[in-house]
Amino acid sequence: MRVVQLNSVALRGDAISSVIRTNNKIDRQHGGADSKTVVELFSEMSEVLTMAYKDYYDRQSIRTRLAIFMRLGNKTHWLKLYFKSLKQYKPQAGRKAIENADIRIWHYGGPYQLIHQFHDGDVLFYHGITYPYLVGIPEVSYKGYTALPTLRSLSPTVVVTSEFTKSDLIKQGFDPGAIRVLPLFHIYNLKYANTRSDRVRVKKPQLLAYGRYAKNKAVPELAKICNEAGIGLTHFGENKMMKEFRKEYMSARKYANDNIRILPKQVAIENFFEDSDIYVCNSYHEGFNMPTIESMAHSLPVLVRRDTAMGDLITEGREGYLFDNADEIPNLAYKIMKNYKSFSLNAWKRSHDYNLDNYKIKYLKILKETSAKRSR
Secondary structure (H helix, E strand, O other): OOEEEEOOOOOOOOHHHHHHHHHHHHHHHOOOOOOEEHHHHOOOOOOOOOOOOOOOOOOHHHHHHHHHHHOOOOHHHHHHHHHHHHHHOOHHHHHHHHHHOOEEEEEEOOOOOOHHHOOOOOEEEEOOOOHHHHOOOHHHHHHHHHHHHHHHHOOOEEEEOOHHHHHHHHHOOOOHHHEEEOOOOEOOOOOOOHHHHHOOOOOOOEEEEEOOOOHHHOHHHHHHHHHHHOOEEEEEEOOOOOHHHHHHHHHHHOOOOOOEEEEEOOOOOHHHHOOOOEEEEOOOOOOOOHHHHHHHHOOOOEEEEOOOHHHHOOOEOOOEEEEOOHHHHHHHHHHHHHOHHHHHHHHHHHHHHHEHHHHHHHHHHHHHHHHHHHHO
16 A cells, blocks of 8 residues: 655654654555655755745745745855755655555645645645634635635545544534544653652742744733743743744743743753643644643643643643633642642643554554545
8 A cells, every 4th residue: 555645845843744754654664665755755954944835846936935035044054955955856756656646645734735636535634724713824824715625625534633623624614524533642651750749849830831932822921921920931932934933032032030931942842841830832723732742741730721722632620721811820820739749640641642652543544444435
């Protein structure tokens, strides 16, 4: 069985990138000897989107993308990356992999540029981006909405990361019976961090948050509330690629003090687990928030906004709490601290549901269903 994973852009360390490469590895381990990750047939850079942007055989689109990035920084640096990308760019191999595959798995993480290559009955991984929440970016919103009807008409098996995203796609007309929920996974195999819950607790909780400084993440709001409540906060995430990120980063930095650290993305999140008590996700929209389950795997209770995908991850009052308004965060944090060991242990136990072994079982089941569907 020849399986191909498709995405026009993937960056190392990005959640979609991790899923694509993990799927590819599982395919190879289970009889998919010819499985390929199409993105790896393009140029692959660790930090830059220099791959085919418009479609996988239009080399001119790389030059267009380069022009955009050259405005952002050192032109010599981007030019070197551009020439390197041309050497690695293999459109014929990408086209052949798509056309010869028995199962094509499309990873839809934005306005998808390869839509004209989608086949009837293909598998569509819809990575949690629901376009009503992107109205602040008209071009992206428009492209997303115009692509979805075409994809829907091709009767795909749709894989989403949460019940939240499933319900949104149903509202947009997708067949509920064709949608499978396959949450993302963490790669940790840790013992319960008993030392954290048994140590002498400080009176004020130390919160941890992670994510790009995008508007929907509401980082300045979180920093302001923690500042006013006098509780600790460490937040870090990307602040370089877009003006919006930089603006939000600087807005949050206004509230930095001895208790509140607002950092650019410089180190791994693992470096902060030991010094933190609770992970908080203040995003107004999340399709799935990887640091939440990673924190739970490290025995941290969590606070997450209600009516987002994060509601799938916790049972209210067990692993943490859901909140409707960020003003609730300080009081809920103190409630967790009063019974910390119970919340911490429950969070660690719940994280087992989101490990790689469980993901693999569910993913292979989807492949089996798809293969049976195509053979009929």
